[in-house]
Amino acid sequence: DADVTQTPRNRITKTGKRIMLECSQTKGHDRMYWYRQDPGLGLRLIYYSFDVKDINKGEISDGYSVSRQAQAKFSLSLESAIPNQTALYFCATSGRGTSTDTQYFGPGTRLTVL
Amino acid sequence: GNSVTQMEGPVTLSEEAFLTINCTYTATGYPSLFWYVQYPGEGLQLLLKATKADDKGSNKGFEATYRKETTSFHLEKGSVQVSDSAVYFCALIPRHSGYSTLTFGKGTMLLVSP
Numbered sequence: 645d646a647d648v649t650q651t652p653r654n655r656i657t658k659t660g661k662r663i664m665l666e667c668s669q670t671k672g673h674d675r676m677y678w679y680r681q682d683p684g685l686g687l688r689l690i691y692y693s694f695d696v697k698d699i700n701k702g703e704i705s706d707g708y709s710v711s712r713q714a715q716a717k718f719s720l721s722l723e724s725a726i727p728n729q730t731a732l733y734f735c736a737t738s739g740r741g742t743s744t745d746t747q748y749f750g751p752g753t754r755l756t757v758l
Numbered sequence: 759g760n761s762v763t764q765m766e767g768p769v770t771l772s773e774e775a776f777l778t779i780n781c782t783y784t785a786t787g788y789p790s791l792f793w794y795v796q797y798p799g800e801g802l803q804l805l806l807k808a809t810k811a812d813d814k815g816s817n818k819g820f821e822a823t824y825r826k827e828t829t830s831f832h833l834e835k836g837s838v839q840v841s842d843s844a845v846y847f848c849a850l851i852p853r854h855s856g857y858s859t860l861t862f863g864k865g866t867m868l869l870v871s872p
Contacts, residue, residue, distance in 0.1 A: 686863055689859055746792075
């Protein structure tokens with residue numbers, strides 16, 4: 645079984661709809677991250693959480709919100725989706741430690757906003 | 759601020775050719791450096807890393823050396839295979855940061871033909 649899972653894997657929605665992307669991990673890590681990937685732009689950090697009570701904005705948090713329901717679960721919400729949020733979204737986790745932590749990525753959610 | 763610059767792709771090679779993907783960085787202090795790989799339809803996975811100057815990371819025939827004097831971390835492989843076709847991301851984490859997060863380059867696509 646995969647250590648980091650994301651649901652759904654693909655989603656097509658319409659402008660203005662509320663969307664939630666979910667991430668679960670079985671690695672026992674305390675740190676979790678949400679990124680979006682756009683062609684030619686690499687990965688950009690949306691939000692990150694270093695424990696259940698810690699939520700931090702990343703580079704591109706506008707239009708997104710997150711919820712850390714438990715150590716193993718970190719959800720990303722788009723309150724009112726817009727077409728330029730069409731992208732590939734990745735969840736990642738890492739363990740507590742030094743700044744050399746390796747991040748482990750989920751398989752991604754492909755979101756299309758029409 | 760922190761940033762990572764990679765050569766633009768796609769890089770197109772024949773099987774058994776030599777590969778170099780250039781990566782340079784800007785960061786305060788001495789960051790830890792990473793190469794991640796994304797195979798088609800999958801999430802990112804760590805390929806190799808280096809945590810201090812002159813360290814060499816290696817994995818699966820790939821190598822990269824942390825060059826402080828040129829702020830570079832170029833990825834090399836002596837003989838590529840078709841199965842190496844993927845997108846490669848260079849990334850860094852600042853060393854002495856209480857809330858360390860990865861900064862990625864934009865990625866370089868590698869296409870290897872038989």
